[in-house]
Amino acid sequence: PVQDRYIEIQTLLFTINEINKDPDLLPNVTLGYHVYDSCGDPNLAMKSVLQILSGPGIIVPNYSCGDQREIAVFIGDRSTVTALPMAQLLGTYGHTQISYSAIDPVLNDRALYPYYFSTGPNDYIEHVAIAELVEYLGWTWVIILAAGDERGERESKNLMNELNKHGACVDLIGTLTGDINTDTRTLERIQKSTAEVVVLCGEKFRTKTYFVEKMIKEKTLVVPATWIPGYTFPLFNGSLAFKEGFVIFDNSEFEDYVMKIKEDVLLKDLLTVASSCLTHDKEKDTLLQKVYRVSYRNCSGSKLLQFFGRSYRVYTAVYGFAHAEHDMRSSSGKYCNKCIHKNINRK
Template sequence: AQYFSSPTESHYVDILSFLFIIEEINKDPDLLPNVTLGYHVYDSCGDPSLAIGSVLQILSGPGEPVPNYSCGDQGEIAGFIGDVSPVTSLPIAQLLSVYGYSQISYGATNPALSDRTLYPYYVSTGLNDHVQHVAIAELVEHLGWTWVIILVDDDDYEQSKNLRTEITKHNACVDFIAALTGDINTNRRTLEHIKQSTAEVIIFCGRLHQYLRKVRFTEASGREIDFSNLINSPVKFQIFSWYCYLTFEIRQVYVGEYVWSGSERSLEIQIEKIFWKKNTNNQTLKSQCSANCPPGSRKVPRKTAPPCCYDCISCSEGEISNLTDMENCLKCQDYEWPNQEKTMCIEKQTEFLSYQDDPLTLAFIVLSVVFILITTVILGIFISFRDTPVVKANNRNLSFILLVSIKLSVLSVFLFLGRPMDITCMLRQTSFGITFSIAMSSVLSKTIMVCMAFKASKPDSPWRKYVSAKVAYWIVFVCSVIQILISVIWLASSPPFVEHNIHSEPGKILILCNEGSVVAFYIVLSYMGLLASVSFIVAFLARSLPDSFNEAKYITFSMLLFCSVWITMIPAYLSTKGKYMVAVEIFAIISSSCGLLFCIFLPKCYIILFKPEMNTKQYLLGSSK
């Protein structure tokens, strides 16, 4: 036998256990009848070359070992038991697979040795390293550690790579693998490297089976042990927390256990019993390369860094993350939008000129009602003083038509307010277009009749036959019917409809009216602009007529205001969205209607109410001379 000069206590216990079990087997005649077991004990000292030499010595017999020759004369070799380390067990298994001798390892569980094709005579009673790696990885995951260091013996580096692979599968990363060697300077540099790391957890991946395994040599129940399946037998690890006091007393406290049985596994741990190396305020010690990305953000990997080292950025517009450390944010559905924290999708706000809690709608309602009241009052004044010269001067019936059409135009504003519906979408543009075209037609008719009346005042003028109320009414009728036909064709071919615009403004659903045919919409506006332009030109040419017919001057101003408002409105209308686009059109309707009402009718109301002496036929005839 060969031994270390100063053998460790654990090795000595292994030898005594081996001698005891051999003696027990030889005493029992039922186990191996007519067979007596003998043994040779060698110490490999963890050296592969020494381990191979010991095996060859046993195969060759006493004296100098000779490969392929056996000089022994006492009994047959039944098999080999050993080694505890995969570093020495692997070359032994490679050699014995050639000679066909069985090998039973009581510790080594290198996954490579499980290959029955390469090592058909090798079995192990040791704990499965894979199970240990899974247990450690699941413990690391359970405690929320994502950034650890693996510290190994110099001859267990291969096992440490397998452990790192398993830890990586459980969403954690290894900063580096450090090996403890026999060189004190190398070990000192390793410890300095560990101090510089941001990892708070070090995993010792040495020969854990030396401390965890429990070998049972006999079974009182008589259960037959199948070595080929022993590696898959249920395993139970106990988890202890070790404390080192100032008196150098070391104490271990049971904190949990890990049970593995085939596909089933369970981890139970009492975290409150664990004593951490630093004050954590009764919380689990954190060991992370990067802080957790809270809900509302996502992880962005750093270049050339492990997956556990990352930056956190807020989710993009329209996306959320409702869990910690999400790698990708979730996109909200079309009718949803993230809340302010970007942790959940909520229903998008709808936007339109609502009758509830919208100051813009309230302002338009107030303006419209006031304007309608003013128009009604002026209409009442004109009806009351319908037989006075000022009212009769320029065809009072046209004035009544103009006032009513202006009032209807302002009333059409209410079709633009509230939640759009298909019927309101179809009516609002067409109703405004028709009523305002009637107003423009009335203005145009008034302007033309002013010019015709002045020309007919000359002796033997051919214009006299055209100066009649019928001509004025025909002008209004024809000009209005054209707009009505345009509107009917528009509604019949491509009517406006309600549209839910979910893309124009983030977080909002713009409920608006799609005009159906943009061409028809601009034809309606263009026709009103044509009537206003003709009225402006005719009124401008007639502005120098005698004072009794000076309504042309006021029409000029009103048409100038109308054209200015609508020319300004078009670019503003095209550059806005949602309810503000509707608000621009409403403002244009109210402004242009105010221009007509105030420029044409306020001067007359002033004369009727405050200058009655001017509201006489003699004054009008006198001022016309």
């Protein structure tokens, strides 16, 4: 498990439990949950969705072989790579989906995805921020490196437009496809370019990070938030990385819950590795430093809190559904109880 994924699951469980204890929000309703790990694989994500819809056992599309408990909402996924095909499938069946991280603007198309919502930021906002950074630093020529797919093409064009608005020119747009020969040629073109700045965009590339690591030694990178902390570069060469901000919201029970989570044996080791913070166990510190070849240091509590940054979005996603459900149940005769979960986006 990865520390931020584990924290997101714990946040989901906390929020559901808090809603179930509230006698006024969803009276006479108890929320349950299924938890599936897509592992960032679209095929596995689709299989998990069909499994939930079909019920336990053999997957039978268009049939529900489980009990009569209705599925109210799907929370997730965190990546557009998996959230997008989920939205396409769930839209067919009229099920609500609320992501807390997928940020591809194409999902904002209400005609195509009427049942999809997100508590995450819009990808294009980051493009504006990158363009303003490039202008501020006086860079006039840059290279864009994107994934060789539909999203990569769409985002690279939008990023180029924003850069042009801020007085920067794009020397070339390179794409990584996962094919070693094609990607090698792309790398060679980038190496020959006189532009010293490479802007990455889109999801973290599904290819060997060798290509990016090699460029770091020769170019200055501008890394989007979708790459951090999914991949940590061994050498930055003066490069800059955007990182999602995090919100510490005023909820004393959640803060207490977070402190208890930090004492979880599994999470404690995950956080130690991710934050490079020393523990109180010298033998463990020595072992981890040898295994991961990094130097550990003493850290304050704020260093660890950064890994709870997306928790608020998970919390908001679940509560957003709960309040929508409450509002519809409170509507006098506008929706029948059996149809409530199907009409959550049509109110």
